[in-house]
Amino acid sequence: MNYPLERRTILAQALKTRDLDGLLVTAPVNVTYLTGFTGDSSYFAVLPKNETLISDTRFEEQVKEECPDLDAVIRPHSKTTIEAAAEVLNKSGAKSVAVEANRITVGDLEALKQLAPKVTFVPLEGLVEAQRVVKDPGEVESIRAAVRVAERAFRMFVTTIREADTEKDMVDAIEKYVRRAGARGTPFQTIAAVGDRGALPHAPPTDRQLGDGSKLLVDWGADMIYKADLTRTLRSPFGTAPSRRNKQERVGYDFEELYGIVLMAQNAALSAIRPGAKAKDVDAAARKVFSIAKLKSDKHDGENLADYFTHGLGHGIGLEVHEAPRVRSNSEDVLEAGMVITIEPGLYIPGWGGIRIEDDVLVTKEGYKLLSTLPREPGTLAFS
Ligand code: ZN
Numbered sequence: 191m192n193y194p195l196e197r198r199t200i201l202a203q204a205l206k207t208r209d210l211d212g213l214l215v216t217a218p219v220n221v222t223y224l225t226g227f228t229g230d231s232s233y234f235a236v237l238p239k240n241e242t243l244i245s246d247t248r249f250e251e252q253v254k255e256e257c258p259d260l261d262a263v264i265r266p267h268s269k270t271t272i273e274a275a276a277e278v279l280n281k282s283g284a285k286s287v288a289v290e291a292n293r294i295t296v297g298d299l300e301a302l303k304q305l306a307p308k309v310t311f312v313p314l315e316g317l318v319e320a321q322r323v324v325k326d327p328g329e330v331e332s333i334r335a336a337v338r339v340a341e342r343a344f345r346m347f348v349t350t351i352r353e354a355d356t357e358k359d360m361v362d363a364i365e366k367y368v369r370r371a372g373a374r375g376t377p378f379q380t381i382a383a384v385g386d387r388g389a390l391p392h393a394p395p396t397d398r399q400l401g402d403g404s405k406l407l408v409d410w411g412a413d414m415i416y417k418a419d420l421t422r423t424l425r426s427p428f429g430t431a432p433s434r435r436n437k438q439e440r441v442g443y444d445f446e447e448l449y450g451i452v453l454m455a456q457n458a459a460l461s462a463i464r465p466g467a468k469a470k471d472v473d474a475a476a477r478k479v480f481s482i483a484k485l486k487s488d489k490h491d492g493e494n495l496a497d498y499f500t501h502g503l504g505h506g507i508g509l510e511v512h513e514a515p516r517v518r519s520n521s522e523d524v525l526e527a528g529m530v531i532t533i534e535p536g537l538y539i540p541g542w543g544g545i546r547i548e549d550d551v552l553v554t555k556e557g558y559k560l561l562s563t564l565p566r567e568p569g570t571l572a573f574s
């Protein structure tokens with residue numbers, strides 16, 4: 191199946207219904223989506239009779255390899271991409287051409303207008319992104335492959351870590367294993383948060399050692415053009431160093447109990463996923479589980495656990511690690527079969543730490559399918 195060709199056919203139809211002669215695609219991810227070309231610094235002109243990839247000499251061979259069925263203009267270094275694009279548009283005779291309003295600079299658009307004065311440029315936002323929300327089978331397979339690589343890397347990671355490893359060491363190790371497992375890298379700054387540092391949902395790595403806390407939160411992913419994004423929180427096999435033990439805030443639950451509540455919230459959210467469901471209702475299903483439990487601590491006694499789930503439940507994932515739909519309480523998005531989203535409930539308690547469980551999920555006709563396969567139950571991902 192030539193998925194890029196199919197995507198271009200659907201896009202051409204969308205342009206036709208808007209009475210547009212063409213679209214100049216300037217966002218690298220959208221160029222990749224429509225052509226299969228994975229380099230950067232290149233544009234794609236979608237025109238009724240000549241779809242043209244506009245690239246430069248650095249990518250000449252890659253273009254031939256990745257999209258042999260496409261016309262390509264390889265610009266010389268003496269010409270800018272905008273100049274080359276204007277030439278393609280002028281030659282095509284197109285009168286009204288959309289540009290990606292949120293993906294082109296004002297300067298580039300002004301230059302285009304001067305270089306192609308006969309073309310009317312129509313700023314349009316999110317046309318290709320809207321098409322990318324529902325994944326085709328080729329994309330689902332690519333995301334699944336990224337998830338597999340991320341999981342393989344994590345399994346390698348947990349067998350090798352040591353008590354003296356710092357958060358920075360662990361981030362380095364995970365990123366190395368992700369590349370070794372087959373990815374081109376990680377799609378965002380990996381998180382390895384020890385002990386109470388897990389209370390920061392986006393904790394940057396420090397020199398804190400694994401033995402300094404009783405738990406470890408890891409949020410990592412794989413970049414295989416398509417992305418994976420996962421989180422696991424583990425109890426440290428080393429326990430907390432005796433000198434540190436009394437410093438941990440008491441919250442009235444042990445790790446397993448709080449973990450169980452987060453897992454229940456994730457399961458409640460998963461059960462709410464089906465085509466036609468509102469994304470905000472999926473978020474609410476998780477939040478409801480948290481709202482029926484209260485903290486039992488000196489500092490925060492009686493406070494609702496829902497107050498400690500401080501971010502949205504999840505996000506779409508695909509060519510970008512964060513993309514539509516939005517899965518949060520103020521989202522107006524409605525789920526459709528073929529969407530891929532993360533479901534990542536968490537609790538962040540200052541002085542105690544955090545627990546987050548994040549999985550990548552495909553919305554199916556029947557409901558949902560987990561693309562990630564790492565165990566979610568506490569204690570099942572043991573260090574060895
Ligand atoms: Zn994540």
Ligand code: ZN
Pocket residue numbers: 419505532534548
């Ligand atoms: Zn995420």
